[in-house]
Amino acid sequence: MKILPLLPLLLVPSLQAATHIEIGTGSEQGIYYQMAKEFCRLAHEQDESLSCRPKATAGSLENLKQLKEGESDYAIVQSDWLFQASKGVGAFEGAPQAHLRTLFATHAEPFTLVVRADGDITRLEQLKLAPIDFGLKHSGTRKTALALMALLGVKEQDLDLKSVANLPESLCNKQIDAFALVIGHPNRMTLEAAKRCPITFLSIEGELRDRFIKGLPYYQRSQIPARIYPGNPKPVPTFAIAATLVSREDVPEDQVYRLTKAMLNQQIPFNEQTYGYANLFHRARNKIGPVLMAPQHPGAARYFAELKAAGKL
Numbered sequence: 001m002k003i004l005p006l007l008p009l010l011l012v013p014s015l016q017a018a019t020h021i022e023i024g025t026g027s028e029q030g031i032y033y034q035m036a037k038e039f040c041r042l043a044h045e046q047d048e049s050l051s052c053r054p055k056a057t058a059g060s061l062e063n064l065k066q067l068k069e070g071e072s073d074y075a076i077v078q079s080d081w082l083f084q085a086s087k088g089v090g091a092f093e094g095a096p097q098a099h100l101r102t103l104f105a106t107h108a109e110p111f112t113l114v115v116r117a118d119g120d121i122t123r124l125e126q127l128k129l130a131p132i133d134f135g136l137k138h139s140g141t142r143k144t145a146l147a148l149m150a151l152l153g154v155k156e157q158d159l160d161l162k163s164v165a166n167l168p169e170s171l172c173n174k175q176i177d178a179f180a181l182v183i184g185h186p187n188r189m190t191l192e193a194a195k196r197c198p199i200t201f202l203s204i205e206g207e208l209r210d211r212f213i214k215g216l217p218y219y220q221r222s223q224i225p226a227r228i229y230p231g232n233p234k235p236v237p238t239f240a241i242a243a244t245l246v247s248r249e250d251v252p253e254d255q256v257y258r259l260t261k262a263m264l265n266q267q268i269p270f271n272e273q274t275y276g277y278a279n280l281f282h283r284a285r286n287k288i289g290p291v292l293m294a295p296q297h298p299g300a301a302r303y304f305a306e307l308k309a310a311g312k313l
Helices: 007-011 031-046 060-068 079-087 140-151 167-172 188-196 206-213 253-264 267-273 298-309
Strands: 019-024 050-055 074-078 100-116 131-133 178-182 199-201 220-224 236-248
Touching: 019 031, 019 060, 019 253, 031 050, 031 074, 031 100, 031 236, 031 253, 031 267, 050 253, 060 074, 060 079, 060 236, 074 079, 074 100, 079 100, 079 140, 079 236, 100 140, 100 167, 100 188, 100 220, 100 253, 100 298, 140 178, 140 206, 167 178, 167 188, 188 199, 206 220, 206 236, 253 267, 253 298
Parallel strands: 019 050, 019 074, 131 178
Antiparallel strands: 074 236, 100 178, 100 199, 100 236, 220 236
């Protein structure tokens, strides 16, 4: 019997099979897409067996649908939609998505009301009957803005709601007096408005903010950071949701562990590449805990446990 030499086989290195990952984000011009693209690039540098790329989508609701149907294994989702989907409340009444699992929160997205700095509007109450854009009719931004106004006794029919094609242009041309966003800062929309005309922000603080976020765990006190737009030297109080990297319980633990580790091991260069993004959760301890609106995936929990054991959490 002929015996094949074993030495060449022994010399072949053990290679880990390549893992191909897509992360559902939002539009290619949006922050989610740009963040995922950078996370993926750095993750591949850390672990060459990970092939990762962002996937353009319509946003959180489409991302949740694709996770449910297995069209994506990972996505970035707003914490308010994630809470509703996980618990089966609100837009997901009676249909909880118990399969959802979180990796970590990436950044805060403050509720932002932009007005002209030379305009007459300085308080929320003055938005009544002013031409304003609170986002598309069924958008999360509009629902949030209307709920906030309701606390002031202002009903939807009391508002002159517009839907304009170009928010910065419409604000600076005085077609509208304000527009609302739920978004991290700085962002292209607000920067474009600031380039066209002097802008400022309406603050949401004190008793009003406390009443609004009470009982809603997906909201947190936040602020629009100072000095990132011309003419805005001070932080502006508001509230925010957390953008969260989400997967499903059936995605293999080892894959989630490797992806979490590869991404967070590159946190310092990621911060350096995105230094202008003021609402990032830079510290590992800010990425988990109460900010997560669905159970953490065991693979991600395993990596954070390692950080804690090493005194880095």
